[in-house]
Amino acid sequence: MTRPIMIKRKTNNSLSLKNMIVRKERWIRSFINTKIGLIPVIANTLTHYDTYGTINARIGINRHNYSIIPGLYASGKPDANSPVLVTANYKLTFDKVRSSLQGISAWILLLDTKGVNVWCAAGKGTFGTKELIKQIEVTKIGELINHKSLILPQLGAPGVSGYEVTKKTGLSIHYGPVYAKDIPAYINRSMVKTDEEKIIHFTTIDRLVLTPIEIKSALVSSIIAGIIFFIAHSIASQSFTLKFLNDYFSFLGAIITGGFIFPLILPILPFRSFALKGALLGLFYSVILAFFNKSSLGNILFGFCIYIPVISFMALNFTGATTFTSISGVKKEIKIATPLYLLSVITGIIIKIIILIRSAL
Amino acid sequence: MNLQYIKNVATLKLDAGKCTGCAICTDVCPRQVLKMNERKVEIINLNNCIECGACSKNCPFSALTVESGVGCAAAIYFGILNNTAPSCDCSKSGCC
Incomplete structure (x- = not known):
C-alpha cells in the first residue's frame, strides 16, 4: 500500500492538503507554490462527477454534507494583481463560481459556511464578518496581493459588515454581482457593477x-x-x-x-x-x-x-x-x-x- | 417578472441625519429599495424590501435599521415552539 506523499507546508494554511489528496478531489488540477504555501489550482470545467453530485444534492442525497475544505484556491495562474473572490464552501456554489472563471486568473477564498450557499449562510451569519476575518488571517491572503481588496458576492452582504473587515484586516471590500455568471464582465469593468447585476431574480x-x-x-x-x-x-x-x-x-x-x-x-x-x-x-x-x-x-x-x-x-x-x-x-x-x-x-x-x-x- | 410580497410590513428605517451619502447600501440591496438622491440615500420602494439586512449591516454610520431574520415559516414556528429567535436549522428540515 502506498501512502499519499505529505507535502511540507510553510505556513498554517487552513487547507488540509493531506485530506484533499486522500479524498482525491477530482476538481484539483495541480498546486502552485506561493510565499504563503502551496495553493491548489482548481479546474474550470465541470465533469459528470460534478453534475452527478449536483443532482444528488438537489434531490436531497448527501445534501448537508456537500461541502469542501475552506481556505484559499487558485483559478488559472493568479499573481499579486489578480482579484480575490470570496465565496461559500457549498460544492454547488463553488462549481458555479469556478466554471464562470474560464480563462480568468483569480484567487478564490472559501469561507466555512458548513456547506450552505452564500445567501442562506449570510442570513444565518456563517458567511459573516467573523469567519471572513478568520480566513483572511489563517490564509494570509493579504500578503499575496498588491491591491489589498476582496470581491464578495453581493448576496453575502447580509452577513458581512464590509467596513468592520476593513478596520480589522486593512483589506477593502467590493460587493460583486449577485450571479457568478456576471463575474468576468464585472472584473473586466474593473469592479464596476451594473444596476441589472445587483438584482436578485426568482425564475421558473x-x-x-x-x-x-x-x-x-x-x-x-x-x-x-x-x-x-x-x-x-x-x-x-x-x-x-x-x-x-x-x-x-x-x-x-x-x-x-x-x-x-x-x-x-x-x-x-x-x-x-x-x-x-x-x-x-x-x-x-x-x-x-x-x-x-x-x-x-x-x-x-x-x-x-x-x-x-x-x-x-x-x-x-x-x-x-x-x-x-x-x-x-x-x-x-x-x-x-x-x-x-x-x-x-x-x-x-x-x-x-x-x-x-x-x-x- | 418583479414578484412582490405583502405591503406595509417592512421594518426598514432610514435616519437621514446620519446618512453621509457613501451609497454602499445601494450597492448591496438586491431589491432596488434604495436610491441615491443628490447627497443622501432615499427609500424609494419600501414594499420591495425583503429585510435581508445587507444595507444596515454595511452602513458604517448606522443610518439604516431593519429587523432582519430568517423569513421561513418553518423557522418561525420552530422559534415559537422553542421560545427562541427563528432559527433555520437546515440539518433537520428541508429549508433554504
Whole structure:
C-alpha cells in the first residue's frame, strides 16, 4: 500500500492538503507554490462527477454534507494583481463560481459556511464578518496581493459588515454581482457593477430545482397521514381494509400540488400573501378532487377542511425558499393563518370521524 | 417578472441625519429599495424590501435599521415552539 506523499507546508494554511489528496478531489488540477504555501489550482470545467453530485444534492442525497475544505484556491495562474473572490464552501456554489472563471486568473477564498450557499449562510451569519476575518488571517491572503481588496458576492452582504473587515484586516471590500455568471464582465469593468447585476431574480428554473426537496420532506408527512387513514378505516370496518387508499392518494395529490404545482405557478397566482395563494390553489384542488371522486357531501367537506390548509401551509412554508419575502410579512401571515389552519383541520377530522362512525353502524 | 410580497410590513428605517451619502447600501440591496438622491440615500420602494439586512449591516454610520431574520415559516414556528429567535436549522428540515 502506498501512502499519499505529505507535502511540507510553510505556513498554517487552513487547507488540509493531506485530506484533499486522500479524498482525491477530482476538481484539483495541480498546486502552485506561493510565499504563503502551496495553493491548489482548481479546474474550470465541470465533469459528470460534478453534475452527478449536483443532482444528488438537489434531490436531497448527501445534501448537508456537500461541502469542501475552506481556505484559499487558485483559478488559472493568479499573481499579486489578480482579484480575490470570496465565496461559500457549498460544492454547488463553488462549481458555479469556478466554471464562470474560464480563462480568468483569480484567487478564490472559501469561507466555512458548513456547506450552505452564500445567501442562506449570510442570513444565518456563517458567511459573516467573523469567519471572513478568520480566513483572511489563517490564509494570509493579504500578503499575496498588491491591491489589498476582496470581491464578495453581493448576496453575502447580509452577513458581512464590509467596513468592520476593513478596520480589522486593512483589506477593502467590493460587493460583486449577485450571479457568478456576471463575474468576468464585472472584473473586466474593473469592479464596476451594473444596476441589472445587483438584482436578485426568482425564475421558473430557480423555483423548479427547489421542488424535489419540498416534495421529499412532505412525503414523510404523507406516510404518517397514510398510516392514520389506514388505522381509522380499519377500526371503522373492524378489519384491515384498503378503503384508506382513496384518502391516502388524495392526500398525496395535495402534497404534490403544494410542493410542485405551487412553486411552478407561483407568479400567476393572485394575492401577495402566500397563505392566500396556497389556499386558493387548495380550493381548486378540493373542487377537482370532489368532481373526479364523485364523493359524498361529507367527504367533499372533509377535503375542503383538510386540503386547503395543507396546501396553504406548504405554500407559506415556501417563503423560506423565495427571494422576495420578508420575515415581518411571514410573521404576519403565520399569526393570521395558524388559528384558521387548526380550526379547519379539527373540523375536517371531526367530519371524517362522523363519516366513519356512520359507515360502521 | 418583479414578484412582490405583502405591503406595509417592512421594518426598514432610514435616519437621514446620519446618512453621509457613501451609497454602499445601494450597492448591496438586491431589491432596488434604495436610491441615491443628490447627497443622501432615499427609500424609494419600501414594499420591495425583503429585510435581508445587507444595507444596515454595511452602513458604517448606522443610518439604516431593519429587523432582519430568517423569513421561513418553518423557522418561525420552530422559534415559537422553542421560545427562541427563528432559527433555520437546515440539518433537520428541508429549508433554504
